[in-house]
Amino acid sequence: MPVDERRPFPADDPDCELCQAARFTHWYAVTEHGWVADCEVCSVPMVVWWHHGTEPGDEVRDELLAALAAAADERFGPGRWDLDRVMRQVPTHFHAHARDERWFAERWTRPLSRYRGVGGERETTGGG
Numbered sequence: 445m446p447v448d449e450r451r452p453f454p455a456d457d458p459d460c461e462l463c464q465a466a467r468f469t470h471w472y473a474v475t476e477h478g479w480v481a482d483c484e485v486c487s488v489p490m491v492v493w494w495h496h497g498t499e500p501g502d503e504v505r506d507e508l509l510a511a512l513a514a515a516a517d518e519r520f521g522p523g524r525w526d527l528d529r530v531m532r533q534v535p536t537h538f539h540a541h542a543r544d545e546r547w548f549a550e551r552w553t554r555p556l557s558r559y560r561g562v563g564g565e566r567e568t569t570g571g572g
Contacts, residue, residue, distance in 0.1 A: 516542030
């Protein structure tokens with residue numbers, strides 16, 4: 445269920461980077477349970493639960509992963525990406541990435557996308 449693009453409530457943990465939900469990169473979607481945006485580290489779509497914690501519950505997790513799948517299909521094409529649920533840099537906050545086959549080789553060279561609101565055309569800082 446789509447919601448207002450603003451955070452619907454205060455951050456659970458104001459010191460958590462994912463709770464802060466800063467808008468630097470392209471945001472694909474905002475839902476009742478989370479948001480999907482390009483990861484500012486690896487420049488691939490990432491879904492993040494609004495709440496701080498690692499277990500959103502099955503129904504919420506499935507909805508979040510479906511939102512990620514829609515963004516990944518839009519960005520890379522259906523079946524051209526893999527789900528990565530390992531929470532490496534922020535292990536205390538549920539998030540997952542959609543990684544295409546070239547993400548590892550290009551993780552330091554892909555231009556970052558820019559935040560221009562939720563949805564719409566994805567725009568990058570350097571033409572890619």
